[in-house]
Amino acid sequence: MHRRLRRPAAALSGLLLVSALAACGGGGSEEADDPGSSSSSEGGSGDSETGEEVEGVTFEGEVGESLTVDFSAEVPQPAETTVTTVVEGDGDPVEEGDTVNTYLWLGNGTGQEQLFSDYDNGAPQAIPYEPAQLDELFGSLLEGQTYGSRVVAVTTPEVVFGADPQGNQFEVQDSDSLVVVADLVDEQQAAPEPSSDQPEDAEPDTQPSVVEEGGNPVGLDFEGIEEPELDQPVQRVVLEEGDGAPVTAQSEVTVNYLGSTYEADAPFDESYSRGEPLVSPLSGLIPGWTIGLTGVPVGSRVLLQIPPAYGYGAEGSGPSIPGNATLWFVIDIVSAEG
Known part of the structure; x- marks a missing residue:
């Protein structure tokens, strides 16, 4: 991964x-x-x-x-x-x-x-x-x-x-x-504290749309989407709801994903083109994933907007994720154990 x-x-x-x-x-x-x-x-x-x-x-x-x-x-x-x-x-x-x-x-x-x-x-x-x-x-x-x-x-x-x-x-x-x-x-200054540590179910028109090729996400279209405040809680849109068991904070998840920053020309990372889903304990990933995926049924496609405090904070990560960057992820939940 x-x-x-x-x-x-x-x-x-x-x-x-x-x-x-x-x-x-x-x-x-x-x-x-x-x-x-x-x-x-x-x-x-x-x-x-x-x-x-x-x-x-x-x-x-x-x-x-x-x-x-x-x-x-x-x-x-x-x-x-x-x-x-x-x-x-x-x-x-x-x-x-x-x-x-x-x-x-x-x-x-x-x-x-x-x-x-x-x-x-x-x-x-x-x-x-x-x-x-x-x-x-x-x-x-x-x-x-x-x-x-x-x-x-x-x-x-x-x-x-x-x-x-x-x-x-x-x-x-x-x-x-x-x-x-x-x-x-x-x-380095600390990332702003979000106003809530719980996810908010957002309306789809408040979030970027998923760009697909051959049925797989290849990017996000931010046209008409304003950059959010840094203290906004995790925003969640369930694009397709699965019929499996709900994910728990203790689950080991198998997922495909695509991640982007605001108005980025290209994703900073994705698994679809590699053909290798991510397999990991949810608790070992950035906190925004645990907040946003807990309770979502297996088989779902989810779009998450994650504030920097629950992502990479004021530090960022490498040249493609600057400090205090809000992150967006499209996530397909393939399976969850535990």
């Missing part, structure tokens, strides 16, 4: 750099919501300083807009992680409890090459600053910083990939150095 539908992680205990990078597929792919497998971090934060560059590396581009990294020499592997603020932002201090919109960049300082960049992926990652839950590398990148800063860590594969870094997806060797850049763009 497409991991985009998975419920975002609520805790930072598994959000280490390796999982953030692995979840994104290494570069160029859409950002996923699962944090992936976690690993331990050792080595500590080491020394911290402020300067315009790191020895052997220069950084160009405005924080939050672009990043070009040029290696003039091989970066030696440090005995412990060193952290340098190469651009000191003039924004507010990063404080405990903030969620920091951060563009991450990873490079091999020995091989003098880029391994991963959020700038290539088109969107920052949201990192909650909870020092007690962050691994030491992330903690050292955020501690004492201000928004608008560019912070660089030079570290080892063990710190990034865990005690046994062999077999990492980037083919980094034990003896290599790693350069990690964190552009701390701004504080």
Whole structure:
């Protein structure tokens, strides 16, 4: 299934750099919501300083807009992680409890090459600053910083990939150095709280119409539909009512689906063309699905309008789902167990 539908992680205990990078597929792919497998971090934060560059590396581009990294020499592997603020932002201090919109960049300082960049992926990652839950590398990148800063860590594969870094997806060797850049763009604001946590049965003319080809949904037509308020509850239209058992919040569902944002040129995801329905516990998906599908009979086709608080919040998901985006899903409920 497409991991985009998975419920975002609520805790930072598994959000280490390796999982953030692995979840994104290494570069160029859409950002996923699962944090992936976690690993331990050792080595500590080491020394911290402020300067315009790191020895052997220069950084160009405005924080939050672009990043070009040029290696003039091989970066030696440090005995412990060193952290340098190469651009000191003039924004507010990063404080405990903030969620920091951060563009991450990873490079091999020995091989003098880029391994991963959020700038290539088109969107920052949201990192909650909870020092007690962050691994030491992330903690050292955020501690004492201000928004608008560019912070660089030079570290080892063990710190990034865990005690046994062999077999990492980037083919980094034990003896290599790693350069990690964190552009701390701004504080992520929370998504507005919906006025109700219950679904509202909406009139079909208040929702986009389903565009079909060969009997399968291929998109949504938003002509004449105004963009909803962000605090509007989940809106539900049962387009075709099935005659099966009702879905429960504890069900494992098998569904086909298509998802879109407002007036999007194309869906951000769909299962119809793949011919592989999604099979998942409903409780493991974004909350709007549980709210909107509970009580709907198997065999139904449903159109859901989901506010950002019950979707991907202020964070969004990858370049195709911006922060605080209302989502629409066409869902065919094939079966439900439990």
